Amino acid sequence: MNLYNRLKLLRDYLLGKTNEDQRSLVDDWYHSVDDTRPIGLWQEEGKRNAIKGSIQLHILEQINKHAADGKVVRLRGRLMAAACITVLVIGASWLFLANQPTTYYTITAPLGEIKQIQLPDNTQVWLKSGTTLQYSSHYGKRNRRLELMGEAFFDVQKDGSKPFIVKTGTLETKVLGTAFNIQAYTDRPSIQIWVQQGRVQVSDSTEVITELSKGKRLEWDRVSRHASIDSLDWKQALAWQQGVLLLESATFSEVASELKEIYGVALVTYNDDIRELHYDAKFFIQKTGINDIIASLAAVHRIQYKIQGKTIILY
DSSP states (O other): OOHHHHHHHHHHHHTTOOOHHHHHHHHHHHHTOTTOOOOGGGHHHHHHHHHHHHHHHHHHHHHHHHHHTTOOOOHHHHHHHHHHHHHHHHHHHHHHTTTOOOOEEEEEOOTTOOEEEEOTTSOEEEEOTTOEEEEETTBTTTBEEEEEEEEEEEEOOOOTTSOEEEEETTEEEEESSOEEEEEEOTTSSEEEEEEEESOEEEEOSSSEEEEEOTTEEEEEETTTOOEEEEEOOHHHHTGGGGTEEEEEEEOHHHHHHHHHHHHOOEEEEOOHHHHTOOEEEEEETTTSOHHHHHHHHHHHHTOOEEEETTEEEEO
16 A cells, blocks of 8 residues: 555544444554554554554655665755655644544543553552543643542653643642642542642632642632641551551541442441441451441441441441
């Protein structure tokens, strides 16, 4: 297949105008490229990069072929050939980048699991159970913007030209390179942001609220729009990142929130004595089922319980 037909096929492929045989041809071409190793979520991005590289290699092959045949190209011809090559390479890039529709990727950590992912810029993200992260196909190219619902820990790859921005409701957290945690559940009255390393800037829709340094936590009330800053025990805050449900003198409300976020269950009680208890325990999230957790807590505190679907009642 000559270069023109390849370009036409690839353009049709990206516009969704190819049939099954043509798509198979592109896939076969893609898999023949050895220098690209797509992983998981980034397979489509890897495919485009591999195809673009193949176009450039094909152009170079044609140049080398003419040179091997001993054909003499005059200076003007060389300049024209160079100009054509430049146009073809730029045109190929344009086919893959400029004309692509914006695609949105959504990643959700299943209940009872902690999901670790690597973004295209090598930023590492840990998603707590039930958490959803969304970003567009422009991520890492034009910007590094994400939207988060739930709780996540970010170890951000430094890139001074593209600030890393996480949107949570009306708040935006902006960094260049740092490690931090955001807790932003829609059913919680506040959003919390904790900085493990570096600095982050937190803004709402109208102004910069504050800058947080290492070891500091911001709690922002959704209703009053009031912000408070304190320090935080990172062992307690990020136990979930290591796959651990850590309860240290936790109130009933805190236990109920953790179990809802991690396992998707509602923990309720109508007993004031149970509500006033404090709970201490350590469970490995992906190895311990919700039934075992409730049985252990009930045995320690000598209380009864019953499970009705997704609702657990302590009495």
